[in-house]
Amino acid sequence: MTSTNQIGSSSALEELNVRLCGSVRILPPEHHAVYTIPVAVVLSVVLKPLLTRLDLYKICFLITVAVIYTIPWDSYLIRSGIWSYPPDVILGPKLFSIPAEELFFFVIQTYITTLLQILLNKPVLFAVHLQNEALPASRHLLVKRRTGQTIFALLIGLSLLPQFRNAEGTYMKLIILWLRLKTWLVIWLPTLYLWIVDTLALKRGTWSITSGTKLGIHVWPHLEIEEAVFFLATNTLVAWGCFAFDNAVAILDAFPDQFSSVPGTPSPLLLIKSLLLPTSSYDQKRLQGIQKGLDVLAKKSRSFYLASGVFNGRLRIDLILLYGFCRVADDLIDDAPNAKEAQDWIDRFTAYLNAAYAKSESRQGLQTSLEGFPPDARSILELLPVDRLPPKPLYELLEGFKIDLRFSTQDENPIKTSADLKRYATCVAATIGELCLSLVYYHDTDHASGDDKKERCIAAGARMGRALQYTNITRDVTTDAKVGRCYIPAEWLRNGSLKTTSETDIVQLRKRILDMAFSIYSEERDAIEDLPSYARDGIRVAVESYMEIARVLDHRIQHGENLDFAGGGKKGKASVPKLRRLIVGWRAMSGIRGHTGDR
CATH class of the missing domain: 1.10.600.10 (Farnesyl Diphosphate Synthase)
Structure with a gap:
C-alpha cells in the first residue's frame, strides 16, 4: 500500500512539474558560469594575440546575424508552448518572451564556435580554395554543390512528411529545416561539448521538453534527440556563416581586377556582392x-x-x-x-x-x-x-x-x-x-x-x-x-x-x-x-x-x-x-x- 501510494505520489509530482514548468530549455546563470563562460575565456586568451581587426569584425557580424535570425524562431517556440521557462531559473528580463539567459546563449555559442573556427583555420589561405566551376577540371565541385543542395531539399521534404506534421514532431520539424550536415571539427567539437552540458542539465532536471511535442527518442540517456539536433543545427549554421564570411573575403582579396579597392572591414553589402560573383569570372x-x-x-x-x-x-x-x-x-x-x-x-x-x-x-x-x-x-x-x-x-x-x-x-x-x-x-x-x-x-x-x-x-x-x-x-x-x-x-x-x-x-x-x-x-x-x-x-x-x-x-x-x-x-x-x-x-x-x- 505504501509502495503504491509512493508511486502515485511520484507520478503526480512529475505531472505537476510538467504543468508548472512546461518545457524548460535554458542554461541558468550558474551553468553559464561553469560551462560556457570559462571555455569562451580560455579561447579568448589563446587567440588574443592572433585576432585581427577583421577577425573581430567577423565575430561581431556573425553574433549579430545569429541573434537576429534566432529570436523569431525561439520566440515562436515559447509563445507556442513548446518551450517555457519557470521563474525560479531565470533572472527576469525578457525580449520577445525570450529570457536574457537564452539570448546570452545565442551570443556565447556563436562566439565560442567562431573563435574555434578562427583558431583551426588561421594558417589557411582561403583564396587558394576558390575554383572556377565552369572549367572541366572543376566540374566535381559543381557536382558536390548540387549534391549538397539536393540533401538540403530532401531534409526539407523530410520535415514535411506526415509523421513530422503531428504534435510529436513539432520540435524536430522546426530544427530540421535548418540542418544540412557537415562533419567539420569546428561543428562537432562544440556540439559534443554542448551535448554533454545539456545531458547534465536534463539529468538534473534543469529543463525538459514539453510532453506531446517531442519524439521521445534519446541519443543517450537523458539527451533528447531534439536537443542533440538543435545544438548540431545551430553550430552548423554558425560554422557555415564563418566559412561563408571567409569565402567572401577570399574572393575580395584574390581578384583585384574585380574589386579594385577593399577596405579593412568590408561592408555586408560588399561581402554579399563578392559571393554573388559567378565562379566563371574567377581568374583561375x-x-x-x-x-x-x-x-x-x-x-x-x-x-x-x-x-x-x-x-x-x-x-x-x-x-x-x-x-x-x-x-x-x-x-x-x-x-x-x-x-x-x-x-x-x-x-x-x-x-x-x-x-x-x-x-x-x-x-x-x-x-x-x-x-x-x-x-x-x-x-x-x-x-x-x-x-x-x-x-x-x-x-x-x-x-x-x-x-x-x-x-x-x-x-x-x-x-x-x-x-x-x-x-x-x-x-x-x-x-x-x-x-x-x-x-x-x-x-x-x-x-x-x-x-x-x-x-x-x-x-x-x-x-x-x-x-x-x-x-x-x-x-x-x-x-x-x-x-x-x-x-x-x-x-x-x-x-x-x-x-x-x-x-x-x-x-x-x-x-x-x-x-x-x-x-x-x-x-x-x-x-x-x-x-x-x-x-x-x-x-x-x-x-x-x-x-x-x-x-x-x-x-x-x-x-x-x-x-x-x-x-x-x-x-x-x-x-x-x-x-x-x-x-x-x-x-x-x-x-x-x-x-x-x-x-
Whole structure:
C-alpha cells in the first residue's frame, strides 16, 4: 500500500512539474558560469594575440546575424508552448518572451564556435580554395554543390512528411529545416561539448521538453534527440556563416581586377556582392599562381610559412608571391648543373625584370621574357606585384646570385673580407626585408606613418634581413662546405681556407657571425613597433621565428654541443621543433621576445 501510494505520489509530482514548468530549455546563470563562460575565456586568451581587426569584425557580424535570425524562431517556440521557462531559473528580463539567459546563449555559442573556427583555420589561405566551376577540371565541385543542395531539399521534404506534421514532431520539424550536415571539427567539437552540458542539465532536471511535442527518442540517456539536433543545427549554421564570411573575403582579396579597392572591414553589402560573383569570372590562372607560391613557401621555409598565417588579405598574397619569386630564382640558379647554365638563368631573370619594369604598357615583352621558364615558375613570375615593388632590391638580389656563382668559376673564396660578407648578406637578404616592407606600406590603407618613420623602418628591415642571413650562414657552414662554398671571410680563416682551420676555431668564427646577427637584432627589433599595426605582428613572428634558430645555435655553442644536428639525433641543419615554433610565434604576437634575456 505504501509502495503504491509512493508511486502515485511520484507520478503526480512529475505531472505537476510538467504543468508548472512546461518545457524548460535554458542554461541558468550558474551553468553559464561553469560551462560556457570559462571555455569562451580560455579561447579568448589563446587567440588574443592572433585576432585581427577583421577577425573581430567577423565575430561581431556573425553574433549579430545569429541573434537576429534566432529570436523569431525561439520566440515562436515559447509563445507556442513548446518551450517555457519557470521563474525560479531565470533572472527576469525578457525580449520577445525570450529570457536574457537564452539570448546570452545565442551570443556565447556563436562566439565560442567562431573563435574555434578562427583558431583551426588561421594558417589557411582561403583564396587558394576558390575554383572556377565552369572549367572541366572543376566540374566535381559543381557536382558536390548540387549534391549538397539536393540533401538540403530532401531534409526539407523530410520535415514535411506526415509523421513530422503531428504534435510529436513539432520540435524536430522546426530544427530540421535548418540542418544540412557537415562533419567539420569546428561543428562537432562544440556540439559534443554542448551535448554533454545539456545531458547534465536534463539529468538534473534543469529543463525538459514539453510532453506531446517531442519524439521521445534519446541519443543517450537523458539527451533528447531534439536537443542533440538543435545544438548540431545551430553550430552548423554558425560554422557555415564563418566559412561563408571567409569565402567572401577570399574572393575580395584574390581578384583585384574585380574589386579594385577593399577596405579593412568590408561592408555586408560588399561581402554579399563578392559571393554573388559567378565562379566563371574567377581568374583561375591567378589562383594557380598563388597556390604554387604557397606550396613553395610551405616546403622551403617553415618560419616564414608560420608568419604568413598572421598576415591578412592582399598583403599576405603579395608576400607569398614575392617569396615564391625569390625561391624560384634561387632554386633555378643554384640547382643548375653547371656555371654556364646558372649564368643563363641569371640573364633570364634580368631580362624578366627589364620587361616587367619597362615603361611600355604592353605585356607582350613580359610574356616573351617568360618563355623557357618551367610552368610552375612562370605561374608565379606572372603574378609578381612589380607595380608595388621597387626594382633596385630585385636587381641586387640577382647580384647576390652572381656572388654565389663565383664560387664555382673562381679558385678562391669571393667572400674575402667582412665587407664582402656584409655585401653578400645585403644582396640576398637585406633586399628581401626592404621589399617586404615596401609591400607593407603599399597596403597600409590607414597611412598612419609619416615618410621619415617609413624610411627608418624600411632601413631597419633591410638590416634585420641581413641579421637573418647571418643566422643562415652560421647554421649552414657544414652543408655549404659540401658544395664548395664558404661564407666565413677568408681573412678570418687560417691560410684563408676552411680546411686548414681547426674545428674549435670554426665554431668560434660561427659564433662571431652569430653575434653580428644578435647585435643587429638588438639594435633594430624596436623598429618593428613603429610599423603599421596591421602588419606588425606578422613581421614580429617572422623575425622571432628565425631568430629562434639563432638562439638554438647560440645555446649549442655555449654548451659545446654539435651545431650540425637538426635535433633528435638527426644530422642536418639545426631547426626548431614545430611546437616550439608555435609557442615562439604566440609569444611574439603577445609582445614577449625570445627565451634568453640578453638575446
